[in-house]
Structures are given as structure tokens and as C-alpha cells.
Amino acid sequence: MPVDGALAALPVEEAAPARRFYAWPGKRNYEGSYWFATTGRHVAHESLLEADYLMAADHGPAVVAVSSQPLIFLWPRRTTTGGRWHVPDFFVRLADGSGRLIDVRTPARVAGGEVQFAFTRQACQWAYEVFTGIPEPFRANLRWVSGFRHPRHSPSPGVAAALVEAFTPGTSMAAGLRRAARLFGSRAGGDGMSAVSGNLLHMLYRHRLRTDLNVPLTMSTHVEAEPAMAVAL
Structure with missing residues (x-):
């Protein structure tokens, strides 16, 4: 069920990450920050694929701001087979004032997240995208x-x-x-x-x-x- 429509008016692009970024020896993901030229700020990411998304968003003329892991969705009990909560990877503010939530997944992990993606798409007050990579060249x-x-x-x-x-x-x-x-x-x-x-x-x-x-x-x-x-x- 969609959340309160007032959420759509919040400046989510200014939000701090909703959870901490943890690193440990042997972790497969590469954490870091990307200098986002559009806003002149560093934006945290948890993988090289997320860094690719930030690079593409920064180049995109429609994007004016971005935040990393800006909010948490808590699902009702027994409604998903996975976890009870979900933190989208990014929120972007577009030049026309609208917003977009982004989840970043490798193509191999998309099928396993379809239920969660569907819940996020239904609940959020913005457009929603699952980013799987940038084609070569x-x-x-x-x-x-x-x-x-x-x-x-x-x-x-x-x-x-x-x-x-x-x-x-x-x-x-x-x-x-x-x-x-x-x-x-x-x-x-x-x-x-x-x-x-x-x-x-x-x-x-x-x-x-x-x-x-x-x-x-x-x-x-x-x-x-x-x-x-x-x-x-």
C-alpha cells in the first residue's frame, strides 16, 4: 500500500544515509565515495556497480541531486519471503522537480529481488528503477x-x-x-x-x-x- 503522499515533497536528496556502511577483510564489494560534479559533493557507494550508477547519473542532464541509501521501508509481517526492511540504494532529484528511487543489482541478482522490487515500486511516491549496469562501449x-x-x-x-x-x-x-x-x-x-x-x-x-x-x-x-x-x- 502506498505511503503517505506527503513523503513525495520531502527533500530526500539532502538525506544522510539511513544506515552505516560496514567494511571487513575479504568483503567482496568495494566501498568508497564518488565525487558528484553536479552538486560538488561526495556520495557514498557500496560497490563498483553503484559507482557506475553515480557516474551515469552525474553525466545525465536531468539529474540535479542525489543521496545514498536515504530511507528505509519496513514491510508488514509475513508479506515478503526476505527481510522485513529494505534500504534503496539511491534517490535522485530531477530537473523537473520529480524524484526517482534507485536499486542497484547485478543482472544475476534481479530475479531474486523481484518481490522486494515490486513492494518498493508500489510503496514509493516517486518513479522507481532497478539499475543493472552500463553497456559497453x-x-x-x-x-x-x-x-x-x-x-x-x-x-x-x-x-x-x-x-x-x-x-x-x-x-x-x-x-x-x-x-x-x-x-x-x-x-x-x-x-x-x-x-x-x-x-x-x-x-x-x-x-x-x-x-x-x-x-x-x-x-x-x-x-x-x-x-x-x-x-x-
């Missing part, structure tokens, strides 16, 4: 560009303008980088190649430039400016 590409998500890789206005101009119209990554380096170098009075490479990957991660991350990234990959960025010039 999207995952490999996203891992590459996510390494440049930190603001230290954010381009200055001059470099950003040079990159947008270099990839308008779209061209290969190699050709665009050369053109951006020439443009920026001529404006800054120096060689701009070393400055623009990391900035390019940062702009791809933050959707200021775009390419198809579902195919392997190479220096021949076609990259273009987002229309809004090109118009802004």
Missing part, C-alpha cells in the same frame, strides 16, 4: 570523459568559445582540437593545444559539446557543439 567512454568532470578542467570563457567555434560545424576530435588550439593560441598569444584537450573532455561530460558515446571514442570521432552553445556565440 558507453561505459568505457563515460569513464574516460568523467575523469575530467572536476571544475579544474572547466574551460575559461576564451577556451570555451574557441572549442565551440572549432566544432561548429561538427568535425573530428583531432581536427577540432587543432582548430581550437589555433583559435585560442592566436587570441591568447601562445600554443593552446595543452589547454584545450582536457577542456574538450570536460565539455563532453557536461553536454556543452556532444558526440555519440555508444561507439568507441577515438581522435576520429565526430564532435559538434550543442546548438544552444553555438547560438550563444
Whole structure:
């Protein structure tokens, strides 16, 4: 039975974890924290698969905030074959104000959790998703560009303008980088190649430039400016 609708209005994205994260020698899961560029905060995770989810959510333009293990569902007695309680892995707040609960499971563990997933979906006041992984080569590409998500890789206005101009119209990554380096170098009075490479990957991660991350990234990959960025010039 769904819980009180007032829950949907709570800022769950600001919640602290509802339980502690324990580690012990020989534990199979890898615990850690992921620096979530969208909010500038570290978010705890209990496995590399959960870290993959955070990486994908951080890249997703619709996600504006996330919290880890933000609440606990307590099920009525004798209603589930498993435990009487469940802690979803993540809550994300979306740009339109709506929310989404996330459970992260390997494909092999999905079948065993179907009853629990159904209870969670019925009870929660938000959309609900069971995340099972990121397909390749999207995952490999996203891992590459996510390494440049930190603001230290954010381009200055001059470099950003040079990159947008270099990839308008779209061209290969190699050709665009050369053109951006020439443009920026001529404006800054120096060689701009070393400055623009990391900035390019940062702009791809933050959707200021775009390419198809579902195919392997190479220096021949076609990259273009987002229309809004090109118009802004």
C-alpha cells in the first residue's frame, strides 16, 4: 500500500544515509565515495556497480541531486519471503522537480529481488528503477570523459568559445582540437593545444559539446557543439 503522499515533497536528496556502511577483510564489494560534479559533493557507494550508477547519473542532464541509501521501508509481517526492511540504494532529484528511487543489482541478482522490487515500486511516491549496469562501449567512454568532470578542467570563457567555434560545424576530435588550439593560441598569444584537450573532455561530460558515446571514442570521432552553445556565440 502506498505511503503517505506527503513523503513525495520531502527533500530526500539532502538525506544522510539511513544506515552505516560496514567494511571487513575479504568483503567482496568495494566501498568508497564518488565525487558528484553536479552538486560538488561526495556520495557514498557500496560497490563498483553503484559507482557506475553515480557516474551515469552525474553525466545525465536531468539529474540535479542525489543521496545514498536515504530511507528505509519496513514491510508488514509475513508479506515478503526476505527481510522485513529494505534500504534503496539511491534517490535522485530531477530537473523537473520529480524524484526517482534507485536499486542497484547485478543482472544475476534481479530475479531474486523481484518481490522486494515490486513492494518498493508500489510503496514509493516517486518513479522507481532497478539499475543493472552500463553497456559497453558507453561505459568505457563515460569513464574516460568523467575523469575530467572536476571544475579544474572547466574551460575559461576564451577556451570555451574557441572549442565551440572549432566544432561548429561538427568535425573530428583531432581536427577540432587543432582548430581550437589555433583559435585560442592566436587570441591568447601562445600554443593552446595543452589547454584545450582536457577542456574538450570536460565539455563532453557536461553536454556543452556532444558526440555519440555508444561507439568507441577515438581522435576520429565526430564532435559538434550543442546548438544552444553555438547560438550563444
